[in-house]
Amino acid sequence: MDVVPPEEGWETDPFNLVEKDGKLYGRGAVDNKGPMMCWINAIEAYQATKTELPVNIKFIIEGMHEVGSEGLGRLMLTKKKTFLKDIDFVCINDTSWAGMKKPSVSYGTRGLLYFSVSVEGLSKDLHSGEYGGAVVEPLADLIFLMNSLQDHNGRIQVPRIHDDVLQVTPEEERVYKSVTLDVEEMRREVGANKLAHKEDKVRLLMHRWRFPSISYHGIEGAYSGPGGKSIIPAKVVGKFSVRLVQHMQTERATMKITEHLEKAFKLRKSPNRLDIQVLTSTSPWSENPMTPHYTAARKAIKHAYQIEPDLVREGSTLPICNLMHEMTEGKSILLLPLATRADGVHASNEKMDLKRYILGVKVIAGYIYELSLV
Amino acid sequence: MDVVPPEEGWETDPFNLVEKDGKLYGRGAVDNKGPMMCWINAIEAYQATKTELPVNIKFIIEGMHEVGSEGLGRLMLTKKKTFLKDIDFVCINDTSWAGMKKPSVSYGTRGLLYFSVSVEGLSKDLHSGEYGGAVVEPLADLIFLMNSLQDHNGRIQVPRIHDDVLQVTPEEERVYKSVTLDVEEMRREVGANKLAHKEDKVRLLMHRWRFPSISYHGIEGAYSGPGGKSIIPAKVVGKFSVRLVQHMQTERATMKITEHLEKAFKLRKSPNRLDIQVLTSTSPWSENPMTPHYTAARKAIKHAYQIEPDLVREGSTLPICNLMHEMTEGKSILLLPLATRADGVHASNEKMDLKRYILGVKVIAGYIYELSLV
Secondary structure: OOOOOOOOOOOOOOOOOEEEOOEEEOOOHHHHHHHHHHHHHHHHHHHHOOOOOOOOOOOOOOOOHHHOOOOHHHHHHHHOOOOOOOOOEEEEOOOOOOOOOOOEEEOEEOEEEEEEEEEEOOOOOEEHHHHOOOOOOHHHHHHHHHHOOEOOOOOEOOOOOOOOOOOOOHHHHHHHHHOOOOHHHHHHHHOOOOOOHHHOHHHHHHHHHOOOEEEEEEEEOOOOOOOOOOEEOOEEEEEEEEEEOOOOOHHHHHHHHHHHHHHHHHHHOOOOEEEEEEEEEEOOEEOOOOOHHHHHHHHHHHHHHOOOOEEEOOOOOOHHHHHHHHHOOOOEEEEOOOOOHHHOOOOOOOEEEHHHHHHHHHHHHHHHHHHHHO | OOOOOOOOOOOOOOOOOEEEOOEEEOOOHHHHHHHHHHHHHHHHHHHHOOOOOOOOOOOOOOOOHHHOOOOHHHHHHHHOOOOOOOOOEEEEOOOOOOOOOOOEEEOEEOEEEEEEEEEEOOOOOEEHHHHOOOOOOHHHHHHHHHHOOEOOOOOEOOOOOOOOOOOOOHHHHHHHHHOOOOHHHHHHHHOOOOOOHHHOHHHHHHHHHOOOEEEEEEEEOOOOOOOOOOEEOOEEEEEEEEEEOOOOOHHHHHHHHHHHHHHHHHHHOOOOEEEEEEEEEEOOEEOOOOOHHHHHHHHHHHHHHOOOOEEEOOOOOOHHHHHHHHHOOOOEEEEOOOOOHHHOOOOOOOEEEHHHHHHHHHHHHHHHHHHHHO
């Protein structure tokens, strides 16, 4: 169910659940079999104690998330007026806590525009000794275009791209201040000398969750091996992506980025051919977290953990949020993670802490109960 | 002898010489067995006609050129005062005619600085959804650095890098004007919409032979496959090279380029680590072509082809020229190509035109004769 292939480095059989030192090891233990089992176990607990379930529950268990959820949208569209009718609340369990030590509930994801920009100018790779200086190199054009997208501080330089990004309100500033983030822990986790934005907690969180960001992924068609090779690549394809935030629209952002690149390319007067493709286009999603639905989830977490969870967003993109928003015509959705990133999502020796597994069952049981009071 | 492995696409057995349609097919036919055989055959012709060889000839036949000529320099150093003593003229046959239709003699090669510039900032590749906006991306730094090296016209932007490049003299301008270059043929050959420098013949030739140029080869460590992958690469290594021309010195140019990159990197205030390596450092080589040695070669070509050859340079780098210059303490060296690029150096179905092979023997026989008159 919804797992990636096990790579090297497993100390146990990835497809046999092994309990060791209070942890449950196995591929999918935390992403996403464990959290799914929390639901099943919670319902079993209601049944075992002969307590009637106080709300109706419908499951959508997606086994193809890791391979792009192909067909899910089409399937759900056919069920919109039957199985998906009359849904009041949506709960998704496919994320992790924002930090390592404190539970969290997420009310937003960023959107994604993944660009594939090709510059082509020669019919074959050339030798740079023989032709260097005589041809306009596609890779020089591409590096210029990619560099033009960002300034020294990582701020996107596409004109008017920030137009739709909301101003930070004092209230929002307060919420971000209250979120637990161990900056030093995060810095160690990624192995950086220093994180961005002077390691200011609020700015770091905002740049992960509520400001757009650009990431460069790589270049296809150029020399990518070790050592040196004296080629002028004939055709190169740059890969970069822009994460969109609340109120940014995919079509509008795509247009602005495309226009910027075309204008920059024109400036160079290059004889090469530019082709801009968008490989993925997903809208951002966000929800008002100041609702009874979110309060129910937070209460449930407090029942289990005796601690108030953080209200957070996700930096990444979850198309299922947009899909559920559309299918339920805007019903409240929340992301209710039951474990931490440290449990090794997609990594070898993926595990779910037994304690957190049991507390996860309690969170879900409490969530079901609290929802019935809404 | 001195060949690269045969790739796909051979219509004959690459290691059996096959004569077909007036051409000799086989791996190494033109690079470099054929030209080597021209020498052997020319000497055989002297012997067969019972004509004493009018000059002494020593051969250096290098079988490891295609794998970096490892050890050649050290070997020659040990022979400098014995085998390599008393050499008057050096002739190298490892290049091709500048154009397709007219013979040429080369009196210069460009030098090469091949850079490998790494930017490292994370202990592992990160997911751009989760961390985009929160870390300073090594690939963003690298793209900025690479882009800073060049302007829209391909001119190198490293301060004072052009200081050592000689001004073009009217005499030189005249020589370049006289060189045969079919610009349209070259444009078709590389498959470009348009070549650099507005396709002006003289400027094109000068930018291939007597001005430095920069070429971007690629990036190691970034995503280079097809489609999209949402990674922030932890460590990336940019590969680019600068071709040096007459009077530019490798150490000085390396220093200027390194200083420029370090300064640009500092400007960004990036927390990442920059490491600049030079993988190859070879000086340019050039010779005065207005000497009896060059006149002898040109006369020999005219004997065989009934046409005055072009006096040209090479855009690429041949370390053997520098090595021979050093070993002979500055004796005159010339590059005497016997065939064209169209013969498929390093490609499948490499061949040498039978007619050009026989004319090559005549060129060498004539060169030997003309040298004896110098």
